[in-house]
């Protein structure tokens with residue numbers, strides 16, 4: 090979501106003459122789009138701000154203009170000015186469409202103020218009534234994959250989570266606006282669209298008939314109406330919002346890819362209750378059964394929290410058991426991080442750091458084995474791979490299978506943005522290696538494949554934002 094928002098902010102600033110710089114050292118404006126989901130993510134802001142401080146001579150109006158946007162801006166507000174007086178503008182996730190106004194006002198102040206250090210910073214962290222999407226410019230996307238934000242905010246209030254406080258109440262974009270944006274993205278070359286939302290399957294957008302559509306119906310309309318859209322994915326979904334129509338869509342819509350990120354967080358009923366997740370471990374199992382019945386080829390991904398307040402050894406064992414029973418193709422796992430203002434942070438029974446570390450390690454070891462098993466099962470099989478970018482090595486392209494597994498292939502650059510059948514010839518820790526089928530120029534399946542190591546960070550490491 091932050092990647093999507095950052096791209097929109099860059100587009101908003103373009104008419105003012107700003108374009109992306111290769112380094113903050115050369116920039117006239119530095120914008121931090123921040124994440125507040127865990128403590129590590131929010132603390133990063135202050136260490137990064139510290140790095141640009143020397144250039145800024147500690148005062149506003151010197152050096153680059155500094156903007157802090159996103160969920161830390163929303164949660165910390167004026168406190169950021171106190172901790173980092175070099176910041177010029179603070180802007181929440183629901184008000185970033187106002188970025189051009191604030192930047193222009195700040196530019197004017199810079200030109201007219203003789204006492205820079207006294208210039209007040211500007212802040213807008215409201216939750217406006219008018220949806221920001223109506224005020225955003227048309228997106229410009231490069232390459233065959235694109236993000237499309239269709240839903241924002243959350244009304245579920247899980248005990249550990251800050252999202253309802255930083256992103257606000259659930260909002261779904263109207264169907265027509267989603268379809269129009271998807272058509273535009275496809276016209277620009279997108280073939281694989283990831284529909285985004287903090288709780289994307291809580292989508293209930295208004296159609297032109299005045300009816301509310303769920304995500305299943307929206308996906309069917311995207312598949313039917315958007316010519317050239319080959320692959321549809323969505324993230325992040327909540328188990329409670331997987332309705333029958335969406336489950337059925339997994340079996341009925343060929344463009345809906347057989348990969349689903351469906352976070353369960355814990356495999357213990359007591360912890361799930363303490364988390365206020367609103368479902369049990371067996372509800373999750375049953376849901377996975379239904380999904381696999383609808384789409385036998387489906388692979389699953391999840392999020393796990395190790396050491397939520399009140400989690401005892403037995404609860405942790407229950408999580409390991411659920412992981413073992415379900416079998417995940419990939420997952421993100423995190424140590425519980427107390428977030429200010431959330432009920433879990435005030436819970437008496439906080440878990441010691443070393444216990445959280447140990448439990449996280451065990452969860453990750455199991456998930457790593459499961460990912461390796463999923464990758465190994467691909468050996469010798471062929472998949473349509475959509476090539477997304479160049480690899481690190483000459484003549485190498487990286488693409489993804491329908492299951493979202495990254496594959497390295499020796500292939501001509503002309504295949505970039507295209508799909509081709511690839512036979513999987515080797516397995517790395519975080520990606521696959523393959524050879525093009527029916528290509529006389531291609532390496533043989535026994536030739537070594539070079540893996541591009543950065544992909545290793547995409548799987549079991551901390552996810553950069555929610």
Ligand code: SAH
Nearest residue numbers: 249250287325352392393423424425426555
């Ligand atoms: N809406 C999604 C999750 C969005 S937040 C859902 O309900 O599943 C993304 C992930 O961050 C969560 O799934 C959770 O695993 C993790 N997370 C959120 N708050 C956290 C916290 N306080 N400590 C550790 N991990 C957290």
Ligand code: SF4
Nearest residue numbers: 243245246247250252
């Ligand atoms: Fe909402 Fe997901 Fe956060 Fe729960 S974890 S409050 S469902 S965003």
